[in-house]
Amino acid sequence: MKEYVITVVETNNPAILKFETNHFLTNGSNFEFKNIDDAKNSPLAQQLFYLPFIKTVYISGNFIALERFDIVDWPSVKDEVAQQLVEYLNAGEPIVNEQEDNKKVAVTIYAEITPNPAVMKFVANRKIVPAMFEFKNLDEAKGSDMAKKLFHLPYVKEVFMDENYVSITKYDVAGWDEITMELRELIRNFIADGNEVVSSEEVAVKSIATSNPNTENETLDDTSQEIIDILEEYVKPAVASDGGNILFQSYEKESKTVNVILQGACSGCPSSTYTLKNGIETMLKNMMGDKVSEVVALNG
Incomplete structure (x- = not known):
């Protein structure tokens, strides 16, 4: 039989304390229980909720993380909780009944x-x-x-x-x-x-709005369409990898200015100006010559 050892680890949230074990507790799944009814598939979590100061129970990998109510401080109860966990685990009691629900979707x-x-x-x-x-x-x-x-x-x-x-x-x-x-x-x-x-x-x-892009682009000049094609092929994949998106807004022929909209992680990003000037703007200038002099971004 496995012998469990508990290590108490503080987190950056003073209300949450982690109790790490020397063995894995689940088969790669993560569980969060908000109350004793929610924990019907976890005998361990149900027992923990009998402690009046336990607000939330997380069970994942090789640790149990507990969130407390403000009625107590962790220094006054953490040793008691750690001892209870050690005794429970070393008694071989079930942790989580991980039967797969047919409706569950496998996702990480x-x-x-x-x-x-x-x-x-x-x-x-x-x-x-x-x-x-x-x-x-x-x-x-x-x-x-x-x-x-x-x-x-x-x-x-x-x-x-x-x-x-x-x-x-x-x-x-x-x-x-x-x-x-x-x-x-x-x-x-x-x-x-x-x-x-x-x-x-x-x-x-959304599908209707994007299924006929030509309707909106019919009025665009050739330069604007060329800019859109470059953004779609070369820029969007790069910003998507950073969790963002870029949209073409307009092209001002007289000033040769390209206006774009930044979304997601790109919106309001401190490094977006650098990315525009040293990435997108440089690329458009290299690929389109003197048709582009500047790229200006608006946060979406």
């Missing part, structure tokens, strides 16, 4: 930093949306239940989705080290439960 989510310190990119191992969607606030998110859930978190400022990732812009009130796990688990659980990330109605509206 990992967090990836972007050049914008206010934006984190959460990448899935599968396609989650058929097109790009940007939500600036809760009102704009009416067609996405996932975005609405994210906006209910007080530190979420904007949500951007494309293909297999979600880019989240946060307010300065919280640091990424405090909130990344919660965001990652919210996104993973939402997808794993088989929910629509964006409603079919919203997707249909």
Whole structure:
């Protein structure tokens, strides 16, 4: 029988404490339980909720993370909790009953930093949306239940989705080290439960808007169309890898100025000016000669 040893590890959130073990507790799955009813498939989590100060239980890999209510401080109870965990695990009691629900979707989510310190990119191992969607606030998110859930978190400022990732812009009130796990688990659980990330109605509206691009582009001059083609082929893949997007807005023939809109992680990024001047602007000048003198960006 395995002998478990617990190591108590502090986190950047004073309300959350990690109890790391020397053996894995799950088969690669992550679990979050908000109350004792929510924990019906985890005897360990149910037992922990009998402690009146336990608010949330996370079980993942080789650790158990516990979030407490403010009625106690961790220094006064952490040793008691660690001892209880050691006794429970060494008794061979079940941790989580990991029977697969037929409705569950196999998905993993990992967090990836972007050049914008206010934006984190959460990448899935599968396609989650058929097109790009940007939500600036809760009102704009009416067609996405996932975005609405994210906006209910007080530190979420904007949500951007494309293909297999979600880019989240946060307010300065919280640091990424405090909130990344919660965001990652919210996104993973939402997808794993088989929910629509964006409603079919919203997707249909988006599809109609993008299915006939020629209608909008018919009035564009040849130079504008050439700029769009270059942005689509050479620039968009690069900014998408950073969790953002770029859209052509207009071309001013007299001043030879290209106006673009930055979205997702690119919007408001401190390094976006450098990227424009030393990346996009240089590329357009090299490829289009004296037709382009400057690129100006607006944050989407």
